[in-house]
Amino acid sequence: xxxxxxxxxxxxxxxxxxxxxxxxxxxxxxxxxxxxxxxxxxxxxxxxxxxxxxxxxxxxxxxxxxxxxxxxxxxxxxxxxxxxxxxxxxxxxxxxxxxxxxxxxxxxxxxxxxxxxxxxxxxxxxxxxxxxxxxxxxxxxxxxxxxxxxxxxxxxxxxxxxxxxxxxxxxxxxxxxxxxxxxxxxxxxxxxxxxxxxxxxxxxxxxxxxxxxxxxxxxxxxxxxxxxxxxxxxxxxxxxxxxxxxxxxxxxxxxxxxxxxxxxxxxxxxxxxxxxxxxxxxxxxxxxxxxxxxxxxxxxxxxxxxxxxxxxxxxxxxxxxxxxxxxxxxxxxxxxxxxxxxxxxxxxxxxxxxxxxxxxxxxxxxxxxxxxxxxxxxxxxxxxxxxxxxxxxxxxxxxxxxxxxxxxxxxxxxxxxxxxxxxxxxxxxxxxxxxxxxxxxxxxxxxxxxxxxxxxxxxxxxxxxxxxxxxxxxxxxxxxxxxxxxxxxxxxxxxxxxxxxxxxxxxxxxxxxxxxxxxxxxxx
Numbered sequence: 175x176x177x178x179x180x181x182x183x184x185x186x187x188x189x190x191x192x193x194x195x196x197x198x199x200x201x202x203x204x205x206x207x208x209x210x211x212x213x214x215x216x217x218x219x220x221x222x223x224x225x226x227x228x229x230x231x232x233x234x235x236x237x238x239x240x241x242x243x244x245x246x247x248x249x250x251x252x253x254x255x256x257x258x259x260x261x262x263x264x265x266x267x268x269x270x271x272x273x274x275x276x277x278x279x280x281x282x283x284x285x286x287x288x289x290x291x292x293x294x295x296x297x298x299x300x301x302x303x304x305x306x307x308x309x310x311x312x313x314x315x316x317x318x319x320x321x322x323x324x325x326x327x328x329x330x331x332x333x334x335x336x337x338x339x340x341x342x343x344x345x346x347x348x349x350x351x352x353x354x355x356x357x358x359x360x361x362x363x364x365x366x367x368x369x370x371x372x373x374x375x376x377x378x379x380x381x382x383x384x385x386x387x388x389x390x391x392x393x394x395x396x397x398x399x400x401x402x403x404x405x406x407x408x409x410x411x412x413x414x415x416x417x418x419x420x421x422x423x424x425x426x427x428x429x430x431x432x433x434x435x436x437x438x439x440x441x442x443x444x445x446x447x448x449x450x451x452x453x454x455x456x457x458x459x460x461x462x463x464x465x466x467x468x469x470x471x472x473x474x475x476x477x478x479x480x481x482x483x484x485x486x487x488x489x490x491x492x493x494x495x496x497x498x499x500x501x502x503x504x505x506x507x508x509x510x511x512x513x514x515x516x517x518x519x520x521x522x523x524x525x526x527x528x529x530x531x532x533x534x535x536x537x538x539x540x541x542x543x544x545x546x547x548x549x550x551x552x553x554x555x556x557x558x559x560x561x562x563x564x565x566x567x568x569x570x571x572x573x574x575x576x577x578x579x580x581x582x583x584x585x586x587x588x589x590x591x592x593x594x595x596x597x598x599x600x601x602x603x604x605x606x607x608x609x610x611x612x613x614x615x616x617x618x619x620x621x622x623x624x625x626x627x628x629x630x631x632x633x634x635x636x637x638x639x640x641x642x643x644x645x646x647x648x649x650x651x652x653x654x655x656x657x658x659x660x661x662x663x664x665x666x667x668x669x670x671x672x673x674x675x676x677x678x679x680x681x682x683x684x685x686x687x688x689x690x691x692x693x694x695x696x697x698x
Contacts, residue, residue, distance in 0.1 A: 184403070186390035189259055192239070192266035192377045193217070203259055204391050205404040205446055206436045210234045210254035213269060221270035221312045222254055225345075227437045229253040229430060230585065232344030235313035235498055237320050239266035241378050243453065247371045250474075250501035251320045251343075256433025257502065258426070260389045260404040261450060264381045266374050270312040273319060295319045298361035299354070306348035314344045317497070318358055323369055331362050342584035343496025386412055387451070405447045410454040416447055418534050421557035423447045427470060428502035430495075431511055455506070455561070464564040469506025473518075476505035480521070483570040486684065490521060490576035496585040509542065510560045512552050512616065517591045519546075519617040521576045523609035524593030525569040532561040539564065543609070546616035572597040572605065573676045577668050581655065588612055589656035592668045596632075601678050603627045603636070610665055612655075613648040620647040623669070637673045641666040
């Protein structure tokens with residue numbers, strides 16, 4: 175077979191994944207066909223529902239399984255509506271149809287002969303009256319199943335708050351959250367039913383591709399037919415070569431943004447280069463004096479690594495979108511996107527993060543604060559891509575806070591987000607970083623407010639001076655999420671909150687300001 179990394183020479187390969195206890199191979203579908211549409215229209219698995227079709231409501235939640243670097247099975251929930259089918263290649267797909275009887279052959283019950291019995295997740299939902307109209311129920315069940323499997327594997331039992339966090343990406347329009355949480359606790363009291371992980375691992379081992387994956391499908395256009403390619407390299411070198419050869423191709427990571435372009439804007443995204451199989455891009459490790467986060471690392475893994483070093487950022491982590499979005503989306507994608515209301519860039523700027531860019535053999539770094547040039551414009555050159563983000567370990571020595579303001583507490587887009595960091599020398603501000611999203615055309619630091627604080631005593635009077643300077647740094651806009659006046663006032667108030675939490679005399683304890691501050695999973 176010719177190399178799959180050259181679109182002129184590659185041979186299209188079928189999309190192969192594990193589903194309903196067997197390996198399936200799919201050809202002839204568009205590269206942007208969603209997992210949800212394939213399930214409902216092609217596989218006739220209609221338990222998975224379409225609600226918002228933009229990854230917000232959770233009705234389409236499914237669980238993906240893939241092998242980690244050690245060959246162990248990892249499960250994570252995602253939104254089927256914004257996942258493109260070719261990204262399933264080499265993975266396992268689990269839907270609500272897999273849960274009974276006995277997970278369609280993929281699960282092993284402790285009580286043989288109960289083939290018609292409901293899975294403990296489903297049985298608990300019945301006993302606790304967790305389903306009302308029922309439309310959202312399959313999505314809740316799959317999120318609960320993901321949590322159930324994770325805790326059964328670890329030998330732990332989640333708190334009610336942990337279950338609420340696990341379900342933060344599932345909306346119930348009948349307002350039935352209390353009985354659903356009751357069911358989440360009840361499912362661990364019932365006879366255990368576990369996924370047969372060995373069978374799934376064996377199937378996935380047989381699906382591994384050593385030299386990447388390429389898939390092509392014809393697309394009918396007004397001017398004729400076009401062959402659309404989906405490339406999935408497995409090494410950084412292959413990605414670099416492919417990117418140089420195909421600079422016009424669009425890079426695809428978690429499709430939490432591009433999926434909406436297709437579903438809501440009906441955009442033609444053309445040729446795609448998928449980053450999800452490049453192991454080097456998914457690494458998170460200490461390199462020298464910095465925490466290095468590869469551009470392909472999931473948001474969930476990236477935030478976990480950051481919060482281990484700065485537990486005060488747990489609020490932003492757990493309120494950043496939802497578990498299905500954080501499992502699919504990447505930190506690199508969130509940074510490269512350049513949205514002025516992105517939640518990661520303000521935090522990373524407060525931590526003095528640098529962005530690493532790659533084109534061919536050339537690698538360059540720049541402060542993240544210099545990366546954004548204007549609204550949705552950045553410093554990327556043609557053919558260049560984001561390779562990673564580096565956070566200096568020294569930045570974690572400061573007192574760091576992240577504040578997200580949104581209309582809905584969970585799974586909502588920010589009206590504004592602040593990443594604030596301060597270091598004191600006695601009672602004097604020795605260093606300070608104030609970065610805001612939602613206040614301008616780009617995420618940026620508040621230079622004049624920082625200048626008003628630097629070298630000054632950390633007092634109420636100094637805070638007032640910084641609040642006044644903040645009005646010179648930003649002239650926010652009014653939109654559907656907040657008015658300009660609200661944004662400015664809240665941004666100023668967050669400086670007051672920072673002072674109350676970090677002042678040398680009688681600072682507010684974390685337990686008084688953060689619902690997540692004492693959660694065991696915040697730093698796990």
